[in-house]
Amino acid sequence: MRIMLAPMEGVVDHTMRSMLSEVGGLDRCVTEFVRITNHRLPAKVFYRYCPELHNGSLTPSGTPVYIQLLGGIPEPMAMNALRAAELGAAGIDINFGCPAKLVNRNDGGSVLLKEPRRVFDIVKAVRDAVPKTTPVTVKIRLGFNDRSLLDDICAAIFAASANELTIHARTKEDGYKPPAYWDAIAAVTEKSPIPIIANGEIWSTQDYHNCVVQSNCQDIMLGRGILSCPDLARQIKSVHQQTGKPILEWPSIVRLLDQFCSVTAHEYDHKYVGNRVKQWLGYLRRQYGQAETLFESVKRLKMPDDISAAIGQHQLSLNKDDESPLPIAV
Ligand SMILES: Cc1cc2nc3c(=O)[nH]c(=O)nc-3n(C[C@H](O)[C@H](O)[C@H](O)COP(=O)(O)O)c2cc1C
Known part of the structure; x- marks a missing residue:
């Protein structure tokens, strides 16, 4: 079984990919979507979305990163896919799932x-x-409005010789509203000549179990679930392979967040750092009660140094005896 990290525009950038893949359990990452119109994009665009190209298209801990393209015209999609491949992309992923109105109005996504x-x-x-x-x-x-074309869509993808297919188990109309209809994937899995990866609403090892049973898939993709529980992939593999790897407690997560804050401060305009940290804390709140306390103390802060100091204060307030090693290498 394999676990993929979902592409998430504005959330899962190379820093997040680096941190989550280093926590463990992930077999592949996908970049945020690169919007393709009529042109061949310059190489610097691909390096911006996928700095891992400088490292053989691998995260620092060695997880392959595929570049995701989004667009509606075959020729420029092909031209840009070739460019990404020539730059060394570990794979090309094509986005037919994005529900954003602006993207859909411009002939892309779902x-x-x-x-x-x-x-x-x-x-x-x-x-x-x-x-x-x-x-x-x-x-x-x-599907878009409903599932009536699912068979035809999948047949088209198989006939075009794609290597793998990820299915987010909802229509565009369903948006992000729970539940995800994992059982609807099973009909595709049954007759698919290629691996099918199930995606949507996997927040826990129990969800993983329910998803694989209902979708009949071996492989899954995690999005919001792994942001709220950074070692979810590790937990799932630990249950699956019975390795009994320890689960990360809140103090380890805070150290991850602290690292994330300082790395992000080096890479982005300072005014974006706060948003990124708060965004991640927003996801963590779902899993860790203490994330709420930390969120309250950073929510009005803007400068990276202030946010870092607040995280430091929070760490001090946690169990001072916690001498466990960093969850990932720095
Ligand atoms: C903020 C956000 C950004 C997303 N960006 C992308 C994207 O760039 N490309 C894509 O294929 N899917 C994108 N998705 C969809 C996710 O990859 C995934 O299919 C969806 O969140 C369902 O999985 P989950 O329930 O595990 O989060 C995005 C989702 C969210 C919430």
Whole structure:
């Protein structure tokens, strides 16, 4: 079984990929989507979305990173996929799931699920353009308004020779409203010639168990669940492989957050650092009660130094005897 880290625009950047993959349990990451219109993008765009290209398309701990492309016209998608492959991308992922109005109005993301023929043309063009050794994967929802085209969409993707398919188990119309309909994936898995990766609403090891049983998939993708519980992939593998790896307690998570804050402060304009840290704390609040206290103390702070100091204060207030090693290498 494999666990993938979901692409999440504005949330899962290379710093987050680096931290979460180092915590452990992840087999692959995917970049935020690169929007493709008519042009061949310069190499610097791909390096910006995927700095891991400087490291053989691997996170520092060695997890492969695929570059995600989003667009509705086959030729530029193919041209840019080839460029990404030439720059050394470990794989190309094609986004047919994005529900954003702006993206859909501009002929990208989930709106293409209304036209399986176009899905075929895009996937085929990309598959034909990149070397056989570069995997081409596809990410979809169950449909746009409803699931009536799911069979046709998947048949198009298989016929275009994609290597793998991730299914976020909801339609565009369902948005992000629970539940995710894992059972709807099972009909695809049954007749699929390629691996199917189940995605959506996996927040715990119990959800993982329910998802694999209902979807009949071996592989899964984690998004918000692993942001609220950074060692979720490790927990799942530990249950699955019975390795009994220890679970990260709150003090270790705070140290991760502290690292995240300082790395992000080096890489982004200072005014964005607070948002990034608060955004992650927002996810952590779901799993860790103490995240609420820390969120309250940083919520009005803007400068990275102030936020870092507040995290430091919070660490002091935690059990001072906690001498456990850092959860990941710095
Ligand atoms: C803030 C946010 C940004 C996202 N950005 C992307 C993206 O760039 N590409 C993509 O294919 N999916 C994107 N997604 C969808 C996720 O990859 C995933 O399919 C979805 O969140 C369901 O999985 P989860 O319940 O594990 O979070 C995004 C989701 C969220 C919440």
